[in-house]
Amino acid sequence: MKLSSTCILAITTAVSLIRCDSFQQHVLQDKDIPIVKSVAIIGGGAAGTSTAFWLSNVFPHEGSVQVTSTIFERNSYLGGRSTAVPIKGDYSLGIIELGASIFVEANKNLMKATEVFGLNRTKLTSLEEEVSAKNRPGLGVWNGQNFVFEESGSYWDSMKALWRYGLTPFKFQSKQKEVVKRFMDLYDTDHGFEHISEVVKSLEYQSLLNMTAEAYLKELGINERFSQEILQTATRGNYCQDLNALHALAVMVSMEAGHGTWAVESGNYNIFEEFARRSQAAIQLQTKVVAINNITEVDTNGNAVQRYVVETTNGASQVFDEVVLATPIKFSGIHALPFPTRQEERPYHAVYVTLVAGNPDPSYFGRTLENMPTFVVSTGAPLVDKFEDGQAPFNTFSVHRFLENGESVVKIFSSQELKDEFLDKLFLDRSWTFRKGWHAFPKLEPIAKDQTFPSFILKASEEDESGIIYTGAFENFISL
Numbered sequence: 001m002k003l004s005s006t007c008i009l010a011i012t013t014a015v016s017l018i019r020c021d022s023f024q025q026h027v028l029q030d031k032d033i034p035i036v037k038s039v040a041i042i043g044g045g046a047a048g049t050s051t052a053f054w055l056s057n058v059f060p061h062e063g064s065v066q067v068t069s070t071i072f073e074r075n076s077y078l079g080g081r082s083t084a085v086p087i088k089g090d091y092s093l094g095i096i097e098l099g100a101s102i103f104v105e106a107n108k109n110l111m112k113a114t115e116v117f118g119l120n121r122t123k124l125t126s127l128e129e130e131v132s133a134k135n136r137p138g139l140g141v142w143n144g145q146n147f148v149f150e151e152s153g154s155y156w157d158s159m160k161a162l163w164r165y166g167l168t169p170f171k172f173q174s175k176q177k178e179v180v181k182r183f184m185d186l187y188d189t190d191h192g193f194e195h196i197s198e199v200v201k202s203l204e205y206q207s208l209l210n211m212t213a214e215a216y217l218k219e220l221g222i223n224e225r226f227s228q229e230i231l232q233t234a235t236r237g238n239y240c241q242d243l244n245a246l247h248a249l250a251v252m253v254s255m256e257a258g259h260g261t262w263a264v265e266s267g268n269y270n271i272f273e274e275f276a277r278r279s280q281a282a283i284q285l286q287t288k289v290v291a292i293n294n295i296t297e298v299d300t301n302g303n304a305v306q307r308y309v310v311e312t313t314n315g316a317s318q319v320f321d322e323v324v325l326a327t328p329i330k331f332s333g334i335h336a337l338p339f340p341t342r343q344e345e346r347p348y349h350a351v352y353v354t355l356v357a358g359n360p361d362p363s364y365f366g367r368t369l370e371n372m373p374t375f376v377v378s379t380g381a382p383l384v385d386k387f388e389d390g391q392a393p394f395n396t397f398s399v400h401r402f403l404e405n406g407e408s409v410v411k412i413f414s415s416q417e418l419k420d421e422f423l424d425k426l427f428l429d430r431s432w433t434f435r436k437g438w439h440a441f442p443k444l445e446p447i448a449k450d451q452t453f454p455s456f457i458l459k460a461s462e463e464d465e466s467g468i469i470y471t472g473a474f475e476n477f478i479s480l
C-alpha cells in the first residue's frame with residue numbers, strides 16, 4: 001500500500017487535510033498486526049464530519065492501518081451551520097435551511113456525496129414555478145427607495161440569467177471561468193498542502209487575494225454600475241459583505257452560483273450526518289471540548305510518541321493519537337491548546353438570520369403584492385445614501401414558501417439583529433418569528449503582503465513533527 005498518495009487534500013464545503021506520514025512509519029515496521037490510531041475530531045460540521053468520512057475511506061476498518069474517530073460536537077446535532085428548522089416548529093409544513101442553503105455545481109464532493117448517499121437534490125425550481133405562475137418578479141435590487149434592477153425567476157436563476165443573456169461582461173466571464181477552472185483542477189491532484197499559501201501560489205491566486213474586489217474589478221475595466229448593482233448583489237447574497245471589504249476571489253466564487261446551484265430536498269445537513277454515519281465515528285453530541293494537552297508516551301519499541309489528551313466540560317478526558325480541530329479556534333471555547341495560536345485567529349462576520357411566517361407588507365417597497373419581488377437584495381457601499389442610517393437594514397429578504405393559509409415564509413439575512421419594530425414595518429402580520437445570530441463566515445478581506453496563513457498543522461515550531469490539524473486554516477482564503 002502506497003500511503004503517501006493517500007495523504008490527500010479533500011475539498012468538501014470545507015477543506016480537510018488528512019495527514020498520514022506518522023502512520024506510514026508504523027506500517028513499514030510491522031505488516032501483520034494492524035495499527036490502530038485514534039483521532040479526535042472537534043466539531044461536527046462540514047469539516048469535521050467529512051474528515052471522519054475521508055479518514056474511514058483512506059483507512060478502512062479491515063485495513064492494515066485502522067483509524068477510529070471520535071467526533072466531539074457541542075450542539076445537539078451534526079452539520080454545524082448547515083442546519084434546518086421546521087417551519088413554525090411543525091415538520092408537516094416543511095423545513096427551511098437556517099445557514100448554508102445551497103451549494104454550487106462546482107463543488108464536486110457534495111455533488112458526488114448526494115449521488116452516492118441517494119439524497120434527492122433539488123434545483124429549487126418549485127418556488128420559481130410558483131412565482132412565475134403568479135407573474136411576480138424574482139430578484140429585485142433595492143436601494144432603500146426603489147428597485148434598481150429586477151429579473152424574473154428565483155434569485156439564483158437570476159444569477160444564471162445574467163450569464164445566459166450576456167448581461168455579464170465578457171471580460172468578467174472569461175476571468176471568472178479561468179479562476180474556477182484552476183480551482184477545479186485541485187480535485188485531480190493527490191498531494192496535500194501544509195500551508196494555504198502553497199495552494200494560493202499553485203493556483204496563481206495572489207493577485208485575487210491581495211486587493212479588494214472593488215479595486216480588482218476596476219482594474220479589469222468592469223463597468224462600475226454593473227459591479228455595484230449586480231456583482232455586489234451576489235456577494236451580499238452569498239457572504240453578506242460588500243466589494244470594498246472583500247477580496248476579488250470572493251466575487252468570483254459568489255458568481256459561480258450562476259452556473260447552477262443545488263440543495264438537498266430533505267436538508268443539506270443530511271450530507272454531513274451521512275458522512276458521520278458512514279465513517280463509523282463515535283459521536284459525542286452536546287459535548288464541549290475545553291482543553292487539549294499534549295503528553296509524551298513511550299511505545300512498545302521504546303520510542304517517545306506524542307499523544308493528546310482531550311478534556312470535555314463533563315470532566316472526562318480521553319487520549320488520542322491525533323487531533324483535528326474542525327471549528328474556528330476563536331469560537332471553539334477551548335481555553336488550553338498545546339501550542340500558542342494567537343496568529344491563527346481570523347475575524348468573522350456576524351450574520352443574523354430571521355425567519356418569519358406571515359404576510360409581507362409590499363408598501364414597504366412601494367409595491368403591491370402582485371409586483372413585489374420575492375427575492376430582494378439591498379444595495380451596499382457606496383449605494384447607501386437612500387437608507388435611513390446610511391446602511392441597509394438587511395442584506396437579503398427572500399420568500400421561500402407560500403403556505404396554504406396564504407402566508408409567506410420569509411428568510412432575512414442582516415448584519416444586525418432585527419428588532420420587532422422593524423419587522424412590523426416589513427410585515428402586515430407575523431405568526432412565527434425565529435432568530436439566529438452566528439459567526440457564519442470569515443471576513444473575506446484582502447490579505448496583506450506580510451500576512452501569513454496559519455498552517456493546516458498547528459505546532460510549537462516548524463521543526464516539530466507532530467501537531468494538531470486545523471481545518472480552519474483556509475479561512476479567510478475561501479468560504480464555500
Ligand SMILES: *[C@@H]1O[C@H](CO)[C@@H](O)[C@H](O)[C@H]1NC(C)=O
Pocket residue numbers: 118119120265266
Ligand atoms: C427521493 O425522491 C423519491 C421520489 O419523489 C422518493 O420516493 C424518495 O423517498 C426520496 N428519497 C429521499 C432519500 O428523500
Ligand SMILES: *[C@@H]1O[C@H](CO)[C@@H](O)[C@H](O)[C@H]1NC(C)=O
Pocket residue numbers: 206207210211449
Ligand atoms: C498582488 O499580487 C500580484 C501578484 O503576485 C503582484 O504583482 C501585485 O503587486 C500585488 N499587489 C499588491 C497591492 O500587493
Ligand SMILES: *[C@@H]1O[C@H](CO)[C@@H](O)[C@H](O)[C@H]1NC(C)=O
Pocket residue numbers: 294295296338460464
Ligand atoms: C508538548 O509539546 C511541546 C512542543 O512540541 C513540547 O515542548 C513539550 O515537551 C510537550 N509536552 C509534553 C508533556 O509532552
